[in-house]
Amino acid sequence: GESVGLHLPTLSVQEGDNSIINCAYSNSASDYFIWYKQESGKGPQFIIDIRSNMDKRQGQRVTVLLNKTVKHLSLQIAATQPGDSAVYFCAENAGGTSYGKLTFGQGTILTVHP
């Protein structure tokens, strides 16, 4: 079936740097995407979402970019802080009869060094 995947399983950055986490999706019918942050032993925390009628959306210190041509999604974190260290998941919703079903990628581990 269709799936969401991540290019890099781990990403290490220095505090203050900008981080970019990438995600490839294969279902061209997907029209809604969400980024989540999950700290160890906790539930995923919503970061930002984007619908397919947009190619960029900004939040506080985060930006999500959507390139539908190449089916690519990225999360940019500005001025990365140690508290940003976590696993980051992208998720897609394919719409139609998929209702609220989200398909999650495996996740990228972000480690921020002080």
Add this chain to the structure above:
Amino acid sequence: DGGITQSPKYLFRKEGQNVTLSCEQNLNHDAMYWYRQDPGQGLRLIYYSQIVNDFQKGDIAEGYSVSREKKESFPLTVTSAQKNPTAFYLCASSVRDRESQYFGPGTRLLVL
């Protein structure tokens, strides 16, 4: 405080036993979801409910059952038919279907 609560935080199951995981939300959300997460993996959908008294199977529903008698509550029962129940179980809710999903803190189920 508005949010999603799950209980217990840890749950131990004996062989052949059914166990029920609680999920409650006071966000007035219509849709609720149950996911399973195995170590180093993403989330897989077990069941979801778009509205009270209605629910649908997800990708891995075998060995699980749910009910949605109240808007606020969506309990998950892990039955003895689920042969590999050890996992981290996450409940989520959204205002309505296909909106942002918000997650509870999770329940870790272990088999004795």
